[in-house]
Amino acid sequence: MVLSDRVARSSARDGQGCDSKKPRGRYDGPFGGMNQTTPPARDPRPSFRSIRDDGKDNRHKKDDRRTKAMKMQSSLATVSYGQRSRTKASISEVETFDKFKLIPALKQAVSEEVLKGMVDIKPTPVQRLAIPALLGQETGRRSRSKDTSGRQEFLLAAETGSGKTLAYLLPVVNALKEAEAADAGLATYREYFEKQMAAMKEPGYTGPREFDPHPTTARPKVIVLVPTAELVDQVGAVAKALSHAAKFKASMYSANVSAKVINMNMYSPKGIDLVIATPHLLASMADSDPYILSRVSHMVIDEADSLFDRSFSPVTTSILDRALPTVKQLILCSATIPNRLDNLLASQFPDMTRITTPNLHAIPRRVQLGVIDVMKDPYRNNKDLACAEAIWSIGKDAARHEGSVPGEVDVKRILVFVNEREKTQEVAEYLVSKGIDAVALHRDTEESRQSEMLESFTSAEPIKTKVDSSAVPAPGKGRRSLPNTKVIVATDLASRGIDTLAVRHVILYDVPHTTIDFIHRLGRAGRMGRRGRGIVLVGRADRRDIVAEVRESMFMGQALI
Numbered sequence: 001m002v003l004s005d006r007v008a009r010s011s012a013r014d015g016q017g018c019d020s021k022k023p024r025g026r027y028d029g030p031f032g033g034m035n036q037t038t039p040p041a042r043d044p045r046p047s048f049r050s051i052r053d054d055g056k057d058n059r060h061k062k063d064d065r066r067t068k069a070m071k072m073q074s075s076l077a078t079v080s081y082g083q084r085s086r087t088k089a090s091i092s093e094v095e096t097f098d099k100f101k102l103i104p105a106l107k108q109a110v111s112e113e114v115l116k117g118m119v120d121i122k123p124t125p126v127q128r129l130a131i132p133a134l135l136g137q138e139t140g141r142r143s144r145s146k147d148t149s150g151r152q153e154f155l156l157a158a159e160t161g162s163g164k165t166l167a168y169l170l171p172v173v174n175a176l177k178e179a180e181a182a183d184a185g186l187a188t189y190r191e192y193f194e195k196q197m198a199a200m201k202e203p204g205y206t207g208p209r210e211f212d213p214h215p216t217t218a219r220p221k222v223i224v225l226v227p228t229a230e231l232v233d234q235v236g237a238v239a240k241a242l243s244h245a246a247k248f249k250a251s252m253y254s255a256n257v258s259a260k261v262i263n264m265n266m267y268s269p270k271g272i273d274l275v276i277a278t279p280h281l282l283a284s285m286a287d288s289d290p291y292i293l294s295r296v297s298h299m300v301i302d303e304a305d306s307l308f309d310r311s312f313s314p315v316t317t318s319i320l321d322r323a324l325p326t327v328k329q330l331i332l333c334s335a336t337i338p339n340r341l342d343n344l345l346a347s348q349f350p351d352m353t354r355i356t357t358p359n360l361h362a363i364p365r366r367v368q369l370g371v372i373d374v375m376k377d378p379y380r381n382n383k384d385l386a387c388a389e390a391i392w393s394i395g396k397d398a399a400r401h402e403g404s405v406p407g408e409v410d411v412k413r414i415l416v417f418v419n420e421r422e423k424t425q426e427v428a429e430y431l432v433s434k435g436i437d438a439v440a441l442h443r444d445t446e447e448s449r450q451s452e453m454l455e456s457f458t459s460a461e462p463i464k465t466k467v468d469s470s471a472v473p474a475p476g477k478g479r480r481s482l483p484n485t486k487v488i489v490a491t492d493l494a495s496r497g498i499d500t501l502a503v504r505h506v507i508l509y510d511v512p513h514t515t516i517d518f519i520h521r522l523g524r525a526g527r528m529g530r531r532g533r534g535i536v537l538v539g540r541a542d543r544r545d546i547v548a549e550v551r552e553s554m555f556m557g558q559a560l561i
C-alpha cells in the first residue's frame, strides 16, 4: 500500500485520488466524518481545487460570490496553479544540500553554522527549485536571459517562512567564490600581499608598513537590498555564518550602524565582497562614491513587494539603474506578488524567470484563524479590552501546562498587528496597564529595549519563567500581572520578513487592509512547518466579509486573491 500524494486534491473533481466514486458530502456510519481530506461540501457550487488533466487549471475560476470581497480589493496578482511548480516530481529531485553543485565549504556551513543543531536537514521546496536554477544546474527549466548583456533575471516567490534567504544566498555566494578563484587580479594581489608580509617580518625592514588597497575595496560584487534595519541584521547573520566557512567579507549597512563603522568596513584595505543594506543608506553612499556600484555582479532585492511599492520604488530603482550595467544575475524575492509588482516586472523585466512554489499566496493550513466579535459583550466595541483579554487567555492557558520543573512554564511570545504606526504605542501602553509585558515596535522605541524584545521573538529557544500563583489574582482583585507572555505591537512594515520562529500567536488588532497584509502578518507564525494561531478582532468599522473569505480560503488551503 502506498499513500497517495494526491490526497489534498478533490478526488471527485480530478478523478485521480482515492475513492473517486463516492459522492462528496456523504459520510455514512459513526466514523464517516473522520480522515476527511477535503471539508464537507457546504453547497453544490463547484470546487475550485480542480486541476484538469490537460494541465490547465481552473482553480482561479472561483465562485464569484465566495471571494467577492477579496476580489474587490484586487491586491494580489493571480498566479495560476498551472504556472507554479506544482508537481511533487519537479521539486523532489534534490533531497539533501549535498546534491547541489555548491562548493564544499558552503555545504558545510549550512549544516554546521546556519542550520546548526538540526537533524535530517532537507532543502525546502523553494530551495529545491531556486538553488539549481540560480546555479545554472538545471536541465528542465532554463533561465531565459534574453537581453544583450546576457543578464539572468529571477523572481523567487514562495510562502512566508519557507527559507528564501538561503535559497538566494547559497548560489550567490557560490558564484562569488567561483569568480574569485578565476580572477587574475585577485591572484596577483594575493601574491603581492604575501610578499609584503614576508618583507615586513624581515629584521631591519624600513619600507612601508601598510598594504595597497585590496582590488575589492569599496567595490562589492554582491548587493542584497532589504527594507528594514532588522532585516539587514537578520540576513546579515546568515551571510556571516556562511562567511566563516566559505571565507568572504560580508558587511551590513543600516541606520543601526554608525557612519564611522560603515566607512571603515566599506573602505577596509582587506576588501569587501557582499553588502546587505537598506536602499536609502546604500543610495546615499553611492551618491558620494558612484564606484561603489561599479562592479556588482549579483543583485538581490529581498522583500521585493515592499522595495517596489510606492514609497521605496524611486530609491530602489535608482540603485538598480546604476548597478545593472555589470549585473549578471538579478534576483527578486518575495512572499507575495501584488498586482503592482506583477505589472512592473512584466513591463521592465519581461524575460524574468519566475520561480513560484505551489503554496504561494496561501496561508499554511497549520495556522488557524479565530475571530473575536468585538461588538459583542463583554467588549462592546472596546478592541483594547478584547486584545488584552485574548492575551490573558493565551497566558492563562499556557500557565496550566507546567514544564519539567514544577512551577515553571514557557513564555509565550505574541505579536499584535495594527494598521497605523501611531496606534502601536497606544495599544502597547494599554496592554502594559493591564499587566502585560508589551512593547511597541516603531522608530521611537528605545533601541535596546526593541532589540532585546525582537531577539527573544526570533530565537527558537524556549524561554522559561516561574509562575507565582499570587501574581495572577482574580479579575477585579488588585493589579494583575501576566508574567508568562511577551508582546510586540507592530505594523507589518516594521516586522516584514522577520523570522519570528518563536511566535505561535498573532493577534490582528485591526483587520488588514489587503490580503497581502493578511499573508505577511499571519506569516510571522507557523514558520518552517510550525503550528500557529491567528486571532482577528472584528469591530464595527471592520470588513467582516473579507475576514470570512480569508478564513474560508485558509480552511480550504487555497491561495488568497
Ligand SMILES: Nc1ncnc2c1ncn2[C@@H]1O[C@H](COP(=O)(O)OP(=O)(O)OP(=O)(O)O)[C@@H](O)[C@H]1O
Pocket: 114, 115, 118, 121, 122, 123, 124, 127, 158, 159, 160, 161, 162, 163, 164, 165, 166, 334, 335, 496, 497, 498, 499, 501, 523, 527, 528
Ligand atoms: N532547509 C531548511 N530546513 C530547516 N530550516 C530552514 C531551512 N532553510 C531555512 N530554514 C530556517 O527557516 C527559517 C525561515 O527562513 P527565512 O527567513 O529565509 O524565510 P523566508 O522565506 O525568507 O520568510 P519571509 O517571507 O517571512 O521573509 C529560518 O529560521 C531558517 O534558518
